[in-house]
Amino acid sequence: MSTDILKDKKIILGITGCIAAYKACYIVRELKKRGAEVKVVMTPSATEFITPLTLSSLSGNKVVVNIFPHVQKDSTDIGTWHIDLALWADLILIAPCTVNTAAKIAHGIADNAVTTLVCAHRTPVIIAPAADVDMYTNPITSENLAKLKSLGFYIVNAEVGELASGLTGEGRLADIKKIIDSTELVLSGYKPDFEKKKILVTAGPTYEDIDPVRFIGNRSSGKMGYSIAKAASLRGADVTLITGPSSETSYPEIDVVKVRSAAEMKYAVEQHLDLNDILIMSAAVADYRAASPSDKKIKKEDNLSSLELSKNDDILSLLERREKLFVGFALETDNEKVNAKKKLEQKNLDMIVLNSLKDEQSGFEFDTNKITVLHRSGRETEYPILSKFQAANKILSEVLKIGAAH
Ligand code: CTP
Numbered sequence: 001m002s003t004d005i006l007k008d009k010k011i012i013l014g015i016t017g018c019i020a021a022y023k024a025c026y027i028v029r030e031l032k033k034r035g036a037e038v039k040v041v042m043t044p045s046a047t048e049f050i051t052p053l054t055l056s057s058l059s060g061n062k063v064v065v066n067i068f069p070h071v072q073k074d075s076t077d078i079g080t081w082h083i084d085l086a087l088w089a090d091l092i093l094i095a096p097c098t099v100n101t102a103a104k105i106a107h108g109i110a111d112n113a114v115t116t117l118v119c120a121h122r123t124p125v126i127i128a129p130a131a132d133v134d135m136y137t138n139p140i141t142s143e144n145l146a147k148l149k150s151l152g153f154y155i156v157n158a159e160v161g162e163l164a165s166g167l168t169g170e171g172r173l174a175d176i177k178k179i180i181d182s183t184e185l186v187l188s189g190y191k192p193d194f195e196k197k198k199i200l201v202t203a204g205p206t207y208e209d210i211d212p213v214r215f216i217g218n219r220s221s222g223k224m225g226y227s228i229a230k231a232a233s234l235r236g237a238d239v240t241l242i243t244g245p246s247s248e249t250s251y252p253e254i255d256v257v258k259v260r261s262a263a264e265m266k267y268a269v270e271q272h273l274d275l276n277d278i279l280i281m282s283a284a285v286a287d288y289r290a291a292s293p294s295d296k297k298i299k300k301e302d303n304l305s306s307l308e309l310s311k312n313d314d315i316l317s318l319l320e321r322r323e324k325l326f327v328g329f330a331l332e333t334d335n336e337k338v339n340a341k342k343k344l345e346q347k348n349l350d351m352i353v354l355n356s357l358k359d360e361q362s363g364f365e366f367d368t369n370k371i372t373v374l375h376r377s378g379r380e381t382e383y384p385i386l387s388k389f390q391a392a393n394k395i396l397s398e399v400l401k402i403g404a405a406h
Helices: 019-033 044-048 052-059 081-088 099-106 113-119 139-150 176-187 223-234 262-273 336-346 388-402
Strands: 010-015 037-042 091-097 125-129 159-162 168-172 198-203 238-243 255-258 278-281 288-290 309-311 325-332 351-356 371-375 380-382
Touching: 010 019, 010 052, 010 081, 010 113, 019 037, 019 052, 019 091, 019 176, 037 044, 037 052, 037 081, 037 113, 081 113, 091 099, 091 113, 091 176, 099 113, 099 125, 099 139, 125 139, 125 176, 176 223, 176 388, 198 223, 198 262, 223 238, 223 388, 238 262, 262 278, 278 388, 325 336, 325 388, 336 351, 336 371, 351 388, 371 388
Parallel strands: 010 037, 010 091, 091 125, 198 238, 198 278, 238 255, 278 325, 325 351
Antiparallel strands: 159 168, 288 309, 351 371, 371 380
C-alpha cells in the first residue's frame, strides 16, 4: 500500500465565487505537491475573484468555466465535457463552495460548469463551504448542508474566524491542511462512521522537570496521537486530545488539553474520562520522574553524580473502566508480541497497538509507522508500512470492530 494517498489521483477542484477563492491556489499547489493530477472547474462568479489563467498555470491543465464553450458549430466532441470530466475524476472537491452553490447542488440545479459537473458525478464529492457569518449560519444554508451530508456528500465545515467583512464568526473556509486531510480520508474510502462517539486521545511525550532548565523526556513527537485525533474528528467523533509537549497542530474543533508531566496527564485523563466512550492512550508517558526537582538551576559546581528517581503512576492501569473502551500502545524493541500481550492483559485493555522500533521507517519522528493490532479476543492484524494518518484510520477501524464502541 502506498503511503502517498494522493499520488496519481485525479481530482477536480470546483471553485465558486467568494473571497476565499484565492485560497484555491494553495489547494491546487498542495494537491499537486502530493502527486495528484488536478483539473479546475470554475463558476463565472469565481472568475470575478481569481483568473482562470492563474488556475490553469498552477494545475497545468485547461480550466473549464463556460458550459457552452465557443467552439466551431460542427464540433460535437466537447458537448459531453461534464460527463467526460466526471468519469475522469477519482474525486470532486468544491472549495470554496458558496451557500448559493451548496443550495443549487442540494436541489439538483445544474446551471453552470460546477453545478452541472456535480450533477453528473459518480465519484465522492467533498464540499468545503465558505461565507460570511450570517449567510453561513442562515438556517436555509444549514438545512442545505445537512441535506447534502445525508446524501453522502462529505462536508468540511467552515471555521470560526475573522471574515472578509470585518465580522468574526463561523464561515471561514476550513484550513487548507484540513481540506487536504479530508481529501485523503475520502479517497481512502472512509466515511463519518464515528459520529456521536466521544473519544479521548493522549499524545506526545511527557517531560519530568529536574530543575527550571532540564527535564527527563523521550523522543515521542506526538505525530501518531495527533493523527488519531484528527482522523477521528474527520470521521465525525467528538474528540478531546490530551497532549504532552509537541509541535504538531490540530483542528479547531478538537478540544486540546496541554500537559507537561505524567502526573498532569494522569489528572487530565481522569478529569475527562467520564465524558468519553473511548480512550486511546498513545502518549509515551515517562515511567520515572526526578524525586526532588530543584527550583533553582543545578550548577556544575554542585558536582551532581546521580539523580534520584521516583516511579510515576501507570495511568492506564489505575483507571476505572466503567463500560468504556480502552486502547493502549506498546512500543517495544525486543520480544515485541509477548510484551504487547502482557501489557494488554496487565492494563486490562480491549486492544493494543504494537510498534516495533526494529521496523524501518517506524516509531518516533517518522511520518510513517508499521503497526500490529492485538485485540483482547486474540484477533491480530499486522499492517504494512503506512503513513501515520493511514495507520490512525486503520486503528480507528479496528476500534469499531471491537463492537463495544458505544
Ligand atoms: N502508559 C500509562 N502510564 C504510564 C506509562 C505508560 O498509561 N505511566 C500507557 C501508554 O500510554 C501506553 C501503554 O501504557 O498506552 C504502554 O506504554 P509503554 O511505555 O509501551 O509501556 P510501559 O507500561 O511504560 O512499560 P515499559 O516501559 O516497561 O515497556
